[in-house]
Amino acid sequence: MKATITFDEEDDLRTALDGYKWKLVVWDLNQKLRAYMRYDESLTEDQDEIVEKIRGDLHELLNDYNLNLD
Numbered sequence: 673m674k675a676t677i678t679f680d681e682e683d684d685l686r687t688a689l690d691g692y693k694w695k696l697v698v699w700d701l702n703q704k705l706r707a708y709m710r711y712d713e714s715l716t717e718d719q720d721e722i723v724e725k726i727r728g729d730l731h732e733l734l735n736d737y738n739l740n741l742d
Contacts, residue, residue, distance in 0.1 A: 699741045702730060 679685040705727040708715060715723065734741065 695739075695741070698730070698734070702727065702741060705730070 677688065679688065705723055708723045709720060709727065
């Protein structure tokens, strides 16, 4: 597939070109939150609940924007 997109501003072009990097950052963050929940036994129950909520919020935002990390 080919696509041609024209940008008037360099910042808009940079944002479009860096889209995959943003996806990788969000994927890495999701994996870090998952690891905290599953493997970090030093977290208190309150901390674990906060991490779980943040991860849930992240997934909700991805869903709201119709984005998929897979």
